[in-house]
Amino acid sequence: MTTRTASVQRHPDADRVPAALQLEGVSKHYGRSPGVVALELTIAAGELVTLIGPSGCGKSTTLRLAAGLDRPDAGIIRVAGEVVADGRRFVDPERRRVGLVFQDHALFPHLTVARNVEFGLDRLTRSERRVRTGDVLDLVQLSHLANRYPHELSGGEQQRVALARALAPRPAVVLLDEPFSSLDESLRAQVRRDTVATLRETGTTGVLVTHDQTEALSVGSRVIVMRNGVIEQADVPEKVFEQPATRFVASFMGDADFLPARVHRALLTCEIGIVSTVPGWANSDVDVDVVLRPHEVSLRPDPDASARVSAVEYQGAFVLHHVRLASGRTLRSWQPHTVRHPVGTAVAVSVAAGTTPTLLLGDQAITSPPPNGSLKRNQPTPSS
């Protein structure tokens, strides 16, 4: 059985430039609750990854460990190839080249914008400091506000100052802890675009923690999904969404419904009929769960069908239909905003053509037949 593992993809340059941030077998417990468990994570130089998971999943702990605000119980942490924490050594946060941007921006309220930015540049001469401050303020287009105090700025401007301040000392990696969640909905998209543009423009390595799925998928060149202190999946956004590695990732990253299904001689069938063919599974006969997302489910009114529309939610561009199947299970389907089947309508449910749904065995996704699922051992499994 081959599961999609949470292994780390290697950046093309990984062999020449040391990884900006590397965690090897890092664990940290807080009392009885596990913060992170045997974490393996490599962020290549220049990468911008997003870290997502439910609250308590360990994403903030990961950030604290990387920044040096907490000491790991076990494992090795490297910043730009240099060991900053292992069993013996521990480099204090002020000596690590790790920048931080927080949700509350954490600007120094008693210092002007320019002084905030200069705070991390005290090792430079005065003229160097002034030049660098001017440069990063230009970068975030805030030079005209250099002499203002933080409370005189808007939320978006404060966020940009926080970013400029973190970038000024040229850190090896910038950690952003839900940097946009304190902003108004209307402002957030714009600030997010600007921030990502700035990070990419400067080639900064960034780790952005978020709880917003759309943000995670749209910002990151790689998305790391965490739960209960372990990484469930780390991959490019398309793979995380289209080929989730686990049942949790499937349901956490976007809407997903699960139906019991069976692969028999490369044919995937479930309650709503034949879903698709599964190439390479010609000799298989195995019970699985199939993951269906609302955009993959088609509906057609059919008086003879046994499925009924049980609820309809208008969501603007789409109309989300909840459909109750004969078995009592429900599926969700997105229909274009012009289509609305009233509650109680009998509908035939099918899977949109061209869909290659994810199959789950237990809670893990599978891409090739499990060793005990072949036709030769055709007995029903004890559990079924």
Next chain:
Amino acid sequence: MTRRTVGANRPVWTAVVILVALMVATPVLAVVLDGVGSIGEAVIPRGLPEMMLTTLALMLGVAAGTLLVGGGLAWLVTAYRFPLRNTLVWLLVMPLAVPAYILGFVFLSVFDVAGPVQSALRAVLGSEVWVPQVRSLPAAVLVMSLSLYPYVYLLVRAALIEQSADTYDAARTLGAGRGRTLRRVLLPLARPSLAAGLSLVMMETLTDFATVQYFNVQTLSVGIYLIWKGTFNFHAATQLAVLVLLFAVAVLASERALRGRARYHQRGGRGQSIQPEQLRGARGWAATTLCIAALAAGFLIPVLQLLAWAVQEAVENPGFLADPRFGEYLVNTLFVATVTALACVVLSVTVGHGMRMSGGRIVASAVQLTTFGYAVPGAVVGIGVLISFAAVDTALERAGVPGGTGLLVTGSVLGILYAYVIRFLAPAYQAVDASFAKIPPTVTFAALSLGAPPRRILARVHAPLARPGVAVALMLVAIDAVKELPIVLLLRPFGFTTASVWVYELARENFWEKASLPALVIVAAAVLPVFVLVRHAHRAETGRRASS
């Protein structure tokens, strides 16, 4: 990132916090060790059981008195509306500004044999008329209750305001009368605050050994003072100090017990405060009179009397104002107050910063330890400082330094400062900590990630941002130090006098007119924090009203 401290260990800052805690704890530990270690060696002073009984009676008496006056007035101004109520609500706190040792001698001047009251009685009823003994325990209870009731008043009032009207209205609609609602619902809900207020009052009573001496009341603290000043007998004094400490522990324990498991905080609810009921006509004016009577007895009359004496003295004896001693003692007072305030603030900011830099259970307990001096009676702190200094001297002499540091002989101003810092570090830390709590932890983390080492963060980020708390702490400590009497009396070296000691000495000799001017200086200084306290509480209350 909700954790408030940097979890990575910082041994230096941990050590700094622990050092401060040890510094605070050492004298008290010394008292306990010496007192317990010398059991059987020292002669138990005569009259010890009476002293203990007197102490207990005084504490219970003052507790009952402040409960009656403070609790009663708090209920009156919260549950009813009557003429001048809105002004009286705040003025009733003013007696805090008149220390008991000042109120005490004004009381004596008015009611003692030579005072106007007894003279008038004699003039009307003849010289054989019976009057109660003025220099007695009940009089001491009365004076201390009048001076200390604002503690109970403030805490109970805050508790009553915090209770939402919903609770009160629910009880009323269930058919309970106003009195029964008070007994069955409001008092139990206010119990934790009541317990806190009463324990504060009892601690202050336990600490005092100046006021009670006007009234010839022999408490344990008086015993310590007399034994120490009379015989310089270490062991006898420390054993009494251990007893005082036991009383203090008993007070704190009973506060815990009274509070019970109760955490009746109804905070945040949308509940409005209890709507006061209008008292009309004579009943309204009776309430006003009650409040004014308490205010008059605890503040107005003593201050007016002091002013009258001061004016009289200035007219009859103008040279008095030019008395060089007056200036000298004021300078002494200011010096001690300023150095104490600065030391307390520096330590508080350091501890607050250390707490940020190096979290963890050990540091948190050490921080707790730094503030417990406030709960240790002054006599215990004083004796503890003395024997700690003596131990240092002895150690140095053994090490071959002739005469040691001479700390015990010459360093007693240092001793006063040390004892003050132990006593007043708690209010300073609370004020500074309130400011620290407003610095988001992310600001500290951001500063660290920008490469600033802890010392630079202290200087450039934490200290500037804690400035409001620092200002409050400086003022609170300085004024506490100006008012403080027992510790100076116990520790002062020969010839070192502060304003408070001067007041006490003059008053003991019945030179009331001469004592009036320094007493007024102390009252004037003490009015300041009361004013700030009132403004703060007022703002909190109106803010609460606006938000509800």
